[in-house]
Amino acid sequence: MSIHEQLIRIFEDQPQQFLSGEELSTKLNCSRTAIWKHIERLRQEGYEFEAVSRKGYRLTSKPEKLDVQAIQNRLETKVLGRTMFYYDEVDSTQIVARERIAQGAEEGTLVVAELQTAGRGRLGRKWHSPKGKGLWMSLVLKPRIPLHFTPQLTLLIAVALCRSLRQSTGLPIGIKWPNDLLIEGKKISGILLESSAEDENLHYVVAGIGIGVNLTQEDYPDDELRAKATSLAIESGKKWDRTEILCQFLKELELVYDLYHEQGFGPIKLLWEALSVSLHRTITCHTPRGQAVGYAVGIDDSGALSVRLPDGSMTLWYSGDIELSPATHDSL
Amino acid sequence: MSIHEQLIRIFEDQPQQFLSGEELSTKLNCSRTAIWKHIERLRQEGYEFEAVSRKGYRLTSKPEKLDVQAIQNRLETKVLGRTMFYYDEVDSTQIVARERIAQGAEEGTLVVAELQTAGRGRLGRKWHSPKGKGLWMSLVLKPRIPLHFTPQLTLLIAVALCRSLRQSTGLPIGIKWPNDLLIEGKKISGILLESSAEDENLHYVVAGIGIGVNLTQEDYPDDELRAKATSLAIESGKKWDRTEILCQFLKELELVYDLYHEQGFGPIKLLWEALSVSLHRTITCHTPRGQAVGYAVGIDDSGALSVRLPDGSMTLWYSGDIELSPATHDSL
Numbered sequence: 001m002s003i004h005e006q007l008i009r010i011f012e013d014q015p016q017q018f019l020s021g022e023e024l025s026t027k028l029n030c031s032r033t034a035i036w037k038h039i040e041r042l043r044q045e046g047y048e049f050e051a052v053s054r055k056g057y058r059l060t061s062k063p064e065k066l067d068v069q070a071i072q073n074r075l076e077t078k079v080l081g082r083t084m085f086y087y088d089e090v091d092s093t094q095i096v097a098r099e100r101i102a103q104g105a106e107e108g109t110l111v112v113a114e115l116q117t118a119g120r121g122r123l124g125r126k127w128h129s130p131k132g133k134g135l136w137m138s139l140v141l142k143p144r145i146p147l148h149f150t151p152q153l154t155l156l157i158a159v160a161l162c163r164s165l166r167q168s169t170g171l172p173i174g175i176k177w178p179n180d181l182l183i184e185g186k187k188i189s190g191i192l193l194e195s196s197a198e199d200e201n202l203h204y205v206v207a208g209i210g211i212g213v214n215l216t217q218e219d220y221p222d223d224e225l226r227a228k229a230t231s232l233a234i235e236s237g238k239k240w241d242r243t244e245i246l247c248q249f250l251k252e253l254e255l256v257y258d259l260y261h262e263q264g265f266g267p268i269k270l271l272w273e274a275l276s277v278s279l280h281r282t283i284t285c286h287t288p289r290g291q292a293v294g295y296a297v298g299i300d301d302s303g304a305l306s307v308r309l310p311d312g313s314m315t316l317w318y319s320g321d322i323e324l325s326p327a328t329h330d331s332l
Numbered sequence: 333m334s335i336h337e338q339l340i341r342i343f344e345d346q347p348q349q350f351l352s353g354e355e356l357s358t359k360l361n362c363s364r365t366a367i368w369k370h371i372e373r374l375r376q377e378g379y380e381f382e383a384v385s386r387k388g389y390r391l392t393s394k395p396e397k398l399d400v401q402a403i404q405n406r407l408e409t410k411v412l413g414r415t416m417f418y419y420d421e422v423d424s425t426q427i428v429a430r431e432r433i434a435q436g437a438e439e440g441t442l443v444v445a446e447l448q449t450a451g452r453g454r455l456g457r458k459w460h461s462p463k464g465k466g467l468w469m470s471l472v473l474k475p476r477i478p479l480h481f482t483p484q485l486t487l488l489i490a491v492a493l494c495r496s497l498r499q500s501t502g503l504p505i506g507i508k509w510p511n512d513l514l515i516e517g518k519k520i521s522g523i524l525l526e527s528s529a530e531d532e533n534l535h536y537v538v539a540g541i542g543i544g545v546n547l548t549q550e551d552y553p554d555d556e557l558r559a560k561a562t563s564l565a566i567e568s569g570k571k572w573d574r575t576e577i578l579c580q581f582l583k584e585l586e587l588v589y590d591l592y593h594e595q596g597f598g599p600i601k602l603l604w605e606a607l608s609v610s611l612h613r614t615i616t617c618h619t620p621r622g623q624a625v626g627y628a629v630g631i632d633d634s635g636a637l638s639v640r641l642p643d644g645s646m647t648l649w650y651s652g653d654i655e656l657s658p659a660t661h662d663s664l
Contacts, residue, residue, distance in 0.1 A: 146636075147479075147482060147483060147527070148479070148480035148481075148482065148483055148634050148650075149480075150479055150480065150529070151478075151479060151480055151531070151532050154532075178531065178532070179531070192530065192531065193530070193531050194528075194529070195528070195529045195530075196527070196528050196529075197482070197526070197527045197528075197529075198524065198525070198527075199483070199486055199510065199511070199524065199525050199651065200483050200510070200635070200651035201651055302480050303480075303532070304478075318532050319531065319532035319533055
């Protein structure tokens with residue numbers, strides 16, 4: 001057993017007890033500085049301690065862990081999440097999911113990790129995913145659609161996630177084109193879709209989904225992120241059961257996904273437009289090649305944003321980062 | 333040096349000479365059966381021997397090999413093929429190209445092999461690619477287009493290949509939707525596009541291209557393939573310079589690819605329709621879910637085939653294998 005694990009064991013065996021640094025360093029045969037470093041690492045992993053001078057440290061809370069069996073018992077889906085790989089820590093659930101696909105993973109396979117050390121968001125950005133505080137996952141889908149309908153899946157997943165989180169928490173969550181979920185302008189969740197195809201045949205999609213469930217202000221590494229991102233706990237003032245949030249999302253996604261296979265993009269488009277915070281307002285689109293301003297009118301069947309430019313002409317935006325102007329319902 | 337290589341050396345050192353099996357088995361210190369097996373293997377690799385009883389074997393022709401330096405000297409492109417990886421033998425140039433991309437290969441990188449041991453065609457089919465007789469290659473492209481325009485690239489490459497082969501050989505080559513090249517109903521070339529994307533952003537495309545250049549009837553393993561496939565040599569009655577064919581193709585592709593980036597799919601669509609043998613006739617489409625018959629009218633901007641069904645309604649076919657009916661210009 002490592003010093004790290006021994007330390008956890010000692011604290012867990014004596015709940016509510018203060019243990020001094022000296023006592024611990026004697027027990028574990030290491031320096032007090034080493035003990036202090038281990039405590040800091042445990043804090044990063046989600047353990048919480050009360051530290052009182054001359055008394056020492058007292059364990060006040062342990063990181064919550066997902067229980068695969070409890071999830072399977074609670075799950076109401078036929079396919080999605082029925083095969084599940086759970087990790088304490090991975091570099092990125094997307095990488096693990098792609099490896100699982102190479103080994104034959106089927107539709108619905110879910111990879112969940114308590115901590116991602118190299119989580120990625122859209123456009124190669126780093127995605128902050130601390131231990132036990134959110135849902136960091138990748139879902140394998142193999143939809144029977146031609147390649148060029150793939151962008152519809154991004155919108156479909158955003159719709160299902162938005163609907164399920166609203167149902168679970170009652171919070172006023174909206175979709176920012178194409179696939180961020182926001183509360184009052186702050187990001188609560190991100191979706192990233194990696195696809196692989198041969199000619200017109202989509203082989204698979206790996207949907208990376210991150211949900212900030214129980215993060216507190218202290219869980220964000222800097223003010224910049226704190227200003228842009230939030231969590232269900234911060235917005236509601238209470239902690240949420242991640243198992244419940246996950247199972248509710250998978251249930252809703254399976255419903256919407258089945259609807260899509262039966263009736264096509266039509267109903268998904270209506271749902272997306274109803275939940276969107278990007279429409280009927282002036283927006284700025286940032287792309288690697290520059291930026292443009294326009295008034296967002298709707299989306300088309302390819303998932304592109306239909307935009308009226310300042311000169312009155314209509315155009316389609318296929319990708320990019322959009323910024324919402326504060327005023328709504330203005331028109332260019 | 334292996335027995336195989338020693339045998340090649342001995343034959344090459346004595347051109348026009350008959351060498352008996354006994355002589356060879358003594359020189360190489362192996363059985364006459366082993367010599368016979370090595371000769372058979374050399375034949376499969378493209379060496380040709382005259383065998384006369386009591387006299388032995390005489391090397392009459394060696395497999396032609398591509399010369400990377402000669403190709404680079406002859407090439408008139410700026411980007412395509414300027415970085416080139418040449419292999420005597422690989423499993424599949426597609427696999428090698430994907431590995432090269434993981435190591436940072438840029439747009440235009442070309443992987444060429446004299447022989448593929450596990451060459452693949454569309455829909456996972458085996459692709460027959462014997463040594464030194466064709467052009468078996470994979471080209472890395474990183475076009476600046478949204479994901480859902482990817483199918484247009486398949487048509488673009490078919491257009492460039494068809495045009496360049498017509499220019500090089502004068503043969504009446506046409507395009508069968510979506511991306512097979514035919515002469516008189518027999519396949520002369522196949523194209524396979526593997527794509528990888530993140531959300532709407534296409535990361536890369538690997539275009540697998542096989543051209544039957546100098547295959548003879550004997551190079552096809554069975555009558556079934558002989559009935560369906562042909563080569564430039566079989567159709568024209570003469571051998572072709574593979575370097576010339578390759579350089580002409582890359583030059584034409586770069587032209588068409590640049591045109592596409594400047595003017596979009598419009599001009600490519602017109603070129604494709606002009607070269608197509610699939611339009612204005614009744615066709616049968618075979619998909620994993622069954623088959624359908626219709627009259628092919630044109631293609632749309634997504635590369636889908638626009639088809640009039642027997643009941644008069646119009647539909648779009650996005651993928652599948654089509655079979656051309658013998659009669660042309662009939663209408664349902």
